[in-house]
Amino acid sequence: MIKLVKKDLKLFFGNKQDMLLTFALPIIFITLFTFVFGKMGNTDEDNLGGVVHVVAGTSVMMLLFSVAGIGGSLLDEKQEGMLKKLLCSPMHPKHILYGKLVYANIISVVQLIVMFVYAWLVFGLDIMHYLPSIVLMILAISYACSGFGIVLASFAKSSKQVQGYSTIVVLVMSAIGGSMIPIFIMPEIMQKIAVVSVNYWGIQGFYDIFLNLLPITDITFLSKVFVLIGIGTSLNFIALQMFKKNILKIV
Amino acid sequence: MINVSNLRKTFDTIEALKGISFNIQQGECYGLLGPNGAGKTTTISIMSTLLEPNEGKVSIAGYDLKKNPLECKKNIGVVTQEIALYNELSAYDNLQFWGGLYNVPKLELKARIDELLNLFGLLERKNDKVKTYSGGMKRRINIASALLHMPNVLFMDEPTVGIDPQSRNLIFEVVEKLHKEGMTIIYTTHYMEEAERLCNRIGIIDDGIIVAQGTLDELKTSGSMKETVVISFTNLTEKRFTKISNDWNDHQRFDDTIHFFSKNIQGDLSKIILKCNEVGLDILHIDIRKITLETIFLSLTGKHLRDK
Numbered sequence: 051m052i053k054l055v056k057k058d059l060k061l062f063f064g065n066k067q068d069m070l071l072t073f074a075l076p077i078i079f080i081t082l083f084t085f086v087f088g089k090m091g092n093t094d095e096d097n098l099g100g101v102v103h104v105v106a107g108t109s110v111m112m113l114l115f116s117v118a119g120i121g122g123s124l125l126d127e128k129q130e131g132m133l134k135k136l137l138c139s140p141m142h143p144k145h146i147l148y149g150k151l152v153y154a155n156i157i158s159v160v161q162l163i164v165m166f167v168y169a170w171l172v173f174g175l176d177i178m179h180y181l182p183s184i185v186l187m188i189l190a191i192s193y194a195c196s197g198f199g200i201v202l203a204s205f206a207k208s209s210k211q212v213q214g215y216s217t218i219v220v221l222v223m224s225a226i227g228g229s230m231i232p233i234f235i236m237p238e239i240m241q242k243i244a245v246v247s248v249n250y251w252g253i254q255g256f257y258d259i260f261l262n263l264l265p266i267t268d269i270t271f272l273s274k275v276f277v278l279i280g281i282g283t284s285l286n287f288i289a290l291q292m293f294k295k296n297i298l299k300i301v
Numbered sequence: 302m303i304n305v306s307n308l309r310k311t312f313d314t315i316e317a318l319k320g321i322s323f324n325i326q327q328g329e330c331y332g333l334l335g336p337n338g339a340g341k342t343t344t345i346s347i348m349s350t351l352l353e354p355n356e357g358k359v360s361i362a363g364y365d366l367k368k369n370p371l372e373c374k375k376n377i378g379v380v381t382q383e384i385a386l387y388n389e390l391s392a393y394d395n396l397q398f399w400g401g402l403y404n405v406p407k408l409e410l411k412a413r414i415d416e417l418l419n420l421f422g423l424l425e426r427k428n429d430k431v432k433t434y435s436g437g438m439k440r441r442i443n444i445a446s447a448l449l450h451m452p453n454v455l456f457m458d459e460p461t462v463g464i465d466p467q468s469r470n471l472i473f474e475v476v477e478k479l480h481k482e483g484m485t486i487i488y489t490t491h492y493m494e495e496a497e498r499l500c501n502r503i504g505i506i507d508d509g510i511i512v513a514q515g516t517l518d519e520l521k522t523s524g525s526m527k528e529t530v531v532i533s534f535t536n537l538t539e540k541r542f543t544k545i546s547n548d549w550n551d552h553q554r555f556d557d558t559i560h561f562f563s564k565n566i567q568g569d570l571s572k573i574i575l576k577c578n579e580v581g582l583d584i585l586h587i588d589i590r591k592i593t594l595e596t597i598f599l600s601l602t603g604k605h606l607r608d609k
Contacts, residue, residue: 053401061389131383135446138349138381139402140374 054149076112106256107229109165118216121199122209158192190278197285204292308357319509332500341489378452388432403450417445437468493594528566529590
């Protein structure tokens with residue numbers, strides 16, 4: 051499994067296009083949105099809220115696109131015969147999926163770290179003060195999103211189809227989850243629906259850290275971490291079932 | 302080394318394999334010859350643990366495929382029809398990855414990669430990304446990736462599809478070398494000349510069943526197949542043809558040409574020519590049509606190996 055992860059990381063860091071989509075594009079969005087929404091408040095606190103919302107919301111949304119791409123790559127490997135060859139090797143088929151999930155986790159963690167470090171360096175977001183909470187939230191969000199791509203891939207026949215599905219699903223999830231417009235200005239019914247989205251829990255978690263100033267031990271903050279872990283575990287379980295049922299079907 | 306018994310596989314309503322059985326001894330190169338859709342890839346897929354049969358039993362190197370798939374996998378190398386390589390990685394990195402999956406020790410793997418790249422004539426380009434390689438070069442790396450763990454058995458599923466003659470010859474030489482070194486090889490193809498050149502035993506598969514198997518000589522002599530001498534004459538008359546017919550029963554006339562059929566054309570050719578001279582026939586042209594896998598296949602199945 052480690053060999054699979056190493057190979058995927060090698061492929062990722064050797065591919066300029068993947069690097070641009072994973073790091074440069076979110077940075078461009080964060081920069082643009084922060085300049086627009088980060089200075090709209092009347093107080094410093096309002097402005098901080100704007101920056102936190104943009105960084106958290108955009109990061110989670112872009113993260114979902116990244117992991118969807120990882121799911122798509124699994125279908126590419128199937129189409130090109132790599133999956134067949136992997137299944138002929140003395141490796142348990144489940145390890146192919148676990149390898150992808152670990153890889154998705156690593157990329158997600160790195161992507162979120164880069165986004166927050168960027169926000170710290172460019173917009174002065176104080177990440178150092180809340181480092182343990184931020185790290186915990188980043189790990190929880192990464193875990194929650196890691197199975198998303200595989201689940202999408204198991205409903206698709208090609209990576210292009212995954213791209214199509216992911217655009218719809220991620221945009222809808224981001225819209226209802228508060229990545230685009232803050233939840234608190236949405237109607238009450240939308241605020242209730244928002245809880246089905248991973249974006250919601252991620253953004254609320256970062257609100258707890260930066261705006262509500264909750265410590266890492268606070269149960270309100272931890273409950274969001276647990277919900278994200280729950281989402282991740284459910285998605286990974288579905289991913290495993292769908293992987294066995296659909297993706298491993300070679301002929 | 303390999304025992305396949307009564308293998309059956311159905312996909313929805315299509316019966317892909319209808320009870321295939323064969324045995325392969327250690328060190329044999331066994332050719333599975335048949336047209337597209339005959340069941341070659343399904344057989345190989347079952348033997349490489351990719352598919353489960355509906356019925357039947359396979360054992361490889363003494364291990365039952367159903368009970369001990371892992372041990373079977375350790376003993377086999379699979380060259381798939383698809384070129385399963387990561388285009389963005391170098392040939393070396395690809396081989397290192399595939400070798401790593403078989404837990405080949407690091408130092409041993411390094412030496413093995415260099416050895417195989419040298420064997421396939423690609424050592425100098427080992428650090429180039431695979432995407433810069435030609436189709437033939439990719440096929441060579443694809444084969445090399447199945448040999449890193451030095452398997453006892455090698456499955457090659459149409460390994461020369463769509464490649465240049467140079468790469469094809471190199472692959473033939475490597476297969477011959479591996480065979481000489483004692484590796485057991487199963488080679489599927491629909492190119493009869495490949496099977497004739499590389500395989501010491503051939504199974505002819507059609508429509509999910511093995512219609513005949515044996516060495517090329519056994520296949521040639523097993524059925525009612527006969528070789529043909531086609532002789533054209535300048536002065537073939539009815540009287541001369543009758544004289545010839547009295548002495549040679551198995552023949553057929555087409556205008557100025559007679560087709561003589563024989564199981565031993567080498568022995569009978571001189572007799573036929575002598576007889577023609579005796580009856581005063583002047584020979585214009587002689588054509589000897591030997592039994593080939595193509596003709597054997599045609600006589601057994603009524604089909605050509607490849608669409609014409």
